[in-house]
Amino acid sequence: SIVACGIAFFYCLWNLIRGSRALTRYRLSYDADVEVGHALKDLESQGYHVFHGQAADTFDIDHVVVGAKGVFTVETRAGSKIGAKGKAAGAPVTYNGHVLFFPKWTDEDTVPHAVKQADLLSQWLGEKTGEPVSARAIVAIPGWLVKRTTSEGVPVVNPGQFPSLFEHIKSRPLTQTQIDRIVEQLRQD
Numbered sequence: 001s002i003v004a005c006g007i008a009f010f011y012c013l014w015n016l017i018r019g020s021r022a023l024t025r026y027r028l029s030y031d032a033d034v035e036v037g038h039a040l041k042d043l044e045s046q047g048y049h050v051f052h053g054q055a056a057d058t059f060d061i062d063h064v065v066v067g068a069k070g071v072f073t074v075e076t077r078a079g080s081k082i083g084a085k086g087k088a089a090g091a092p093v094t095y096n097g098h099v100l101f102f103p104k105w106t107d108e109d110t111v112p113h114a115v116k117q118a119d120l121l122s123q124w125l126g127e128k129t130g131e132p133v134s135a136r137a138i139v140a141i142p143g144w145l146v147k148r149t150t151s152e153g154v155p156v157v158n159p160g161q162f163p164s165l166f167e168h169i170k171s172r173p174l175t176q177t178q179i180d181r182i183v184e185q186l187r188q189d
Helices: 002-046 110-129 159-168 176-188
Strands: 049-056 059-067 070-076 093-095 135-140 146-148
Touching: 002 049, 002 059, 002 070, 002 135, 002 159, 049 176, 059 110, 059 176, 070 110, 110 135, 110 176, 135 159
Parallel strands: 070 135, 093 146
Antiparallel strands: 049 059, 059 070
């Protein structure tokens, strides 16, 4: 009976710890999405249209930006900077055009996922507007300094870099009519 109570206690404690970790991950993800959303909102004064949590058919995109330079999907990547000793890691995330190298882990999934989201949005908008749309992926990583080792790959930035990124990004120009059609479609869904 004491053994059974002990097993039950440790089982409950284990589930509580596991639930706490999941809650921490969800909170990090939420906070990162909010930070990215606020940073993107500043682009509206430059004529961009910004959409958050854009759902369409079989996919959901964190953020979509539409403007004269094109259509962009923004995938948010959250990650704790707390190291083993409880101090902020302070080290940058390194990006080689394909993979994100954090101080204590490697992320091979976020960049391909962001590219897939942009491709899905391109196809979906093309079908809905009746003309080809070429959305481009961007990955935003709040709280990290991104060090690129190559110019290859999609842009991966700290949200504080959005103004510079959107000022210097190569344009895939859209007419005002195209922008209006795309924005109308994104507002409907």
